[in-house]
Amino acid sequence: MIKTAIFDLDGTLFVGKTVVPGAAEALERLRLAGIKVFFLTNAGTRTREGVAHKLTNMGLQAVEEEVYCGSYLVAKYIAANFPRKKAFIVGEPGMAEELKAADVPVAEHADIVAVCLDRHLTYEKLAKAHRLLKKGAEFIASNKDHTFPTEHGSMPGAGSIVAALEFSSKKTAHVIGKPNPFAFEIMKKELGLNEEETVMVGDRLDTDVMFAKNAGIKSALVLTGISKKEEIKEKRITPDFVFPSVAELTLP
Ligand SMILES: [Mg+2]
Known part of the structure; x- marks a missing residue:
């Protein structure tokens, strides 16, 4: 019996700025x-x-403790694996705040390059990150999403910034x-979740459903986002459940 549902955000609960009906x-x-409801992006x-604020403003009730996002996960990963090491950020203020909260020092001369989407990216930032990577810094990224959707169409995602640094440094980023x-793993530790009673609900076979498989939890694909039903056969990634949208979600 399912006791915990983890929801992906874009393509699952909303599409761009529009909440899924x-x-x-x-x-x-469900509540x-x-x-128990959590959000994972x-x-x-x-x-x-x-993120909790954004969801609440969209009419989707959420509190901070229910949200697991890229900035928080990168901070947790660095704190756990590289204690007391300094990080250089190619990213936005949200990432800096989460690193600070996890007691990861942020510095220009750093042992780690932490990358997420940065909509204020400059050549100078890329050059600094590149030089650190060439000197042997760890290379950690929130994700490698090629693009993200906006009302003006798709825009370059975190993956396009990671790709620039991978190309110049000839190193491969570790994606969290x-x-x-x-x-x-973090959610198990912090919340005591267990595999058999947890489902991941998302719109992408290669990220959400694969995450569930890698974590050993159940998966539910919703068809309001990226992945189409036909792709289940093509990609040979089979979710436990498929629903037209979260509105139709029923759990055993
Ligand atoms: Mg999604």
């Missing part, structure tokens, strides 16, 4: 049935609190976001 009611229905530009099961 019935999403708020679906979350409410009333005693199912690879996006690293906001803090956990910032889905499908890496690291988030579930």
